[in-house]
Amino acid sequence: MTIPGLPLQLGSIGEPVADLHRRLAAAGFSAAPDDRRLFCEVTEASVAAFQADRKLEADGVVTDATWTALVEAGYQLGDRRLYHRTPAMRGDDVAELQLQLGSLGFDAGWVDGIFGADTADALIDFQRNAGLGVDGIAGVDTFRSLERLGAKSARTTTIASLREFENLTTRHGLHGRRIAIGEQDGLAPLVHSLCRLLRTKGAEVLELHHRDPLVQAQAANEFDAEMFLGLTIVADEGCAAHYFSTTGFESAGGRRLAEALAEALPPLLNNSIGKTEGRRDPLLRGTRMPAVECRIGPPATVVQHINELSTMMLQAIEAWIAEPFTDS
Numbered sequence: 001m002t003i004p005g006l007p008l009q010l011g012s013i014g015e016p017v018a019d020l021h022r023r024l025a026a027a028g029f030s031a032a033p034d035d036r037r038l039f040c041e042v043t044e045a046s047v048a049a050f051q052a053d054r055k056l057e058a059d060g061v062v063t064d065a066t067w068t069a070l071v072e073a074g075y076q077l078g079d080r081r082l083y084h085r086t087p088a089m090r091g092d093d094v095a096e097l098q099l100q101l102g103s104l105g106f107d108a109g110w111v112d113g114i115f116g117a118d119t120a121d122a123l124i125d126f127q128r129n130a131g132l133g134v135d136g137i138a139g140v141d142t143f144r145s146l147e148r149l150g151a152k153s154a155r156t157t158t159i160a161s162l163r164e165f166e167n168l169t170t171r172h173g174l175h176g177r178r179i180a181i182g183e184q185d186g187l188a189p190l191v192h193s194l195c196r197l198l199r200t201k202g203a204e205v206l207e208l209h210h211r212d213p214l215v216q217a218q219a220a221n222e223f224d225a226e227m228f229l230g231l232t233i234v235a236d237e238g239c240a241a242h243y244f245s246t247t248g249f250e251s252a253g254g255r256r257l258a259e260a261l262a263e264a265l266p267p268l269l270n271n272s273i274g275k276t277e278g279r280r281d282p283l284l285r286g287t288r289m290p291a292v293e294c295r296i297g298p299p300a301t302v303v304q305h306i307n308e309l310s311t312m313m314l315q316a317i318e319a320w321i322a323e324p325f326t327d328s
Helices: 015-026 041-053 064-073 092-103 117-129 140-152 159-169 188-200 213-222 252-264 282-286 299-304 306-322
Strands: 178-183 204-208 227-233 238-246 275-279 291-297
Touching: 015 041, 015 064, 041 064, 092 117, 092 140, 092 159, 117 140, 159 252, 178 188, 178 213, 188 204, 188 227, 188 306, 204 213, 213 227, 213 282, 227 252, 227 306, 238 252, 238 282, 252 275, 252 291, 252 306, 282 291, 291 299, 299 306
Parallel strands: 178 204, 178 227, 227 291, 238 275
Antiparallel strands: 238 291
């Protein structure tokens, strides 16, 4: 969904900018320019700092993803009652609820700050085990019980992390694996080539070419993919691989896949070092499996090495399946 009035960037003026300054201050990233209705250099620096803290693209421009993150940052656990509805409730309070439930052994799914069916089931299970009224609504009594039991818990790993580990270590090889590969910027030939190689290894592959990353994420979830790889072409040389990470939670399998790709691809892209980074971009947040956004460039080099890149990506995926986690 596109939010009216965005993007906000250097030179923007008006009440939306004043609202932006209020939200930045509430999130702890105060920007105090002389004119609160003007998006100035101070505003840009504060927005970039907020984006970096939220693991978003730190470009200082307020797009839909940044504005949504600012709105969600305004909710702390206990500020409101939480429950399953359509559209789903979103916010930092939802993420904290998921993290606490998961740390106590209740499977709330990934800590994505979206109150979905998994979170609702985990909440009901917690209420039942804690002797509370089972209504699927996180209110005062639920918050108090979570605080009390959380202080006694020594668990530091969520159930979602344990489930990811189990899913990735109980089977070996590519045969029968459900894999989704997507692109948004004209990389269809590379996606076709990689998918063809994956199918020769017996994988079930879903190709995605929609420009909306949330549509791709939903399609991968509905396909019940065990892995998602999104490919984007950029002007810079080399490879940058992003995986899902947020406060208190990361996809360890996604991180290892990002590392495998960042190790394999740079020599073909005129660069010796690939970059990996935990991010909270919409596509990574929206998927429910280890997912990586891989940004490769420059365009001329990518086009020249389609076959070699697809082969190296296949080898990186095979190496990841053989060793989906690191010890660190």
